[in-house]
Amino acid sequence: MGRPKRIDRAQVLAEALAIADEKGLDAVTMASLAERLGVTPMALYRHVANKADLLDGVVELLLTEFPPPPSELPWPERLSALAANLRTSARRHPSVFPLLLQRPATTVEARRTREAVYVALLEAGVPEDRTGQVERLVSTAILGFVVSEVAGRFRHHTRRQLDADFDVLQALLAAFIQSQGAGQAP
Amino acid sequence: MGRPKRIDRAQVLAEALAIADEKGLDAVTMASLAERLGVTPMALYRHVANKADLLDGVVELLLTEFPPPPSELPWPERLSALAANLRTSARRHPSVFPLLLQRPATTVEARRTREAVYVALLEAGVPEDRTGQVERLVSTAILGFVVSEVAGRFRHHTRRQLDADFDVLQALLAAFIQSQGAGQAP
DNA sequence: ACCTGAACACCGTTCAAGT
DNA sequence: ACCTGAACACCGTTCAAGT
Numbered sequence: 121m122g123r124p125k126r127i128d129r130a131q132v133l134a135e136a137l138a139i140a141d142e143k144g145l146d147a148v149t150m151a152s153l154a155e156r157l158g159v160t161p162m163a164l165y166r167h168v169a170n171k172a173d174l175l176d177g178v179v180e181l182l183l184t185e186f187p188p189p190p191s192e193l194p195w196p197e198r199l200s201a202l203a204a205n206l207r208t209s210a211r212r213h214p215s216v217f218p219l220l221l222q223r224p225a226t227t228v229e230a231r232r233t234r235e236a237v238y239v240a241l242l243e244a245g246v247p248e249d250r251t252g253q254v255e256r257l258v259s260t261a262i263l264g265f266v267v268s269e270v271a272g273r274f275r276h277h278t279r280r281q282l283d284a285d286f287d288v289l290q291a292l293l294a295a296f297i298q299s300q301g302a303g304q305a306p
Numbered sequence: 307m308g309r310p311k312r313i314d315r316a317q318v319l320a321e322a323l324a325i326a327d328e329k330g331l332d333a334v335t336m337a338s339l340a341e342r343l344g345v346t347p348m349a350l351y352r353h354v355a356n357k358a359d360l361l362d363g364v365v366e367l368l369l370t371e372f373p374p375p376p377s378e379l380p381w382p383e384r385l386s387a388l389a390a391n392l393r394t395s396a397r398r399h400p401s402v403f404p405l406l407l408q409r410p411a412t413t414v415e416a417r418r419t420r421e422a423v424y425v426a427l428l429e430a431g432v433p434e435d436r437t438g439q440v441e442r443l444v445s446t447a448i449l450g451f452v453v454s455e456v457a458g459r460f461r462h463h464t465r466r467q468l469d470a471d472f473d474v475l476q477a478l479l480a481a482f483i484q485s486q487g488a489g490q491a492p
Numbered sequence: 493a494c495c496t497g498a499a500c501a502c503c504g505t506t507c508a509a510g511t
Numbered sequence: 512a513c514c515t516g517a518a519c520a521c522c523g524t525t526c527a528a529g530t
Contacts, residue, residue: 149504151502159515160516166513221454222404289446335521335523
């Protein structure tokens, strides 16, 4: 106690995410963030380049929440687990999650998740030169649904209805993957 | 010339959209918008309740850009036209378009587009009690792709590749609709 | 009815100064 | 190396006042 207040980047990002989750993205202010850390706003600039860099860092946190699903699972269940994790993360961080649509998945963590999808697709029989496109379409459909859900586009629908929609979406995507794995479908 | 500067809501919204298109969403400021209209910032508050209301109005403009496709077309081409229009609108207004994910499609214009999709689905043989869900999934997949594209998630991909992806996505959705029209698919 | 002038609390960011 | 104090230009929004 009484020790010098030292902060590091990880702390800054984690606290920013906490504020966003509690009070929304607009409440994440250099001033409010500094206050929660017990520091002046200017101290933050030693750990983040500016506010955009701060938000970039916060978005990256979302991708580290879940470990990749166990590789013993058959591929359809592995993809389902991935989708469920993504949806859980979105519901936990509704104001930050939509920012994922603005960022190419180039971080180490994002790459790892994408690699997991590639492996699943190869197991499903998708030819290697098509895994990129199939991954993009499948991930985009899931992401689009989940972002719509937490961003408010489905605000007039019941949770029950959205759960059913999500199940059908996954079935549709699984059928698509199957068709890509069984030679060219018509 | 020399006439009193009178502005109305439509002018305010149109000018705000123009600024967003030219310089990005952050450049849409009550001050910058007022300046372009030749008026003080406070004059805007007679026409929009606040900045959130301003942006809501701007987003609505996006839905009025295209007339519904001609009903003489067969349903697959009508849906393709709808998707192509959406993508054109997104490319034209890349900084505003992503906000569509935050709004339930409840405006008159949004309803009209959705109705056009319902009609197409019914023609495809989708049972009436399933058109809601199918419309939601199809629209969400298209919207997710198009928003990803203009928001930057695909920034490392070529236009050629994205065009190919979009075609495959539409084929996949058309196959899904067919399967829903032909009784329950496995 | 519509617009203006002046003012408010707040925002991100800088710079030079402290330890 | 890390944090602070003071300052800057800018932001959305209010209120009372003008025509």
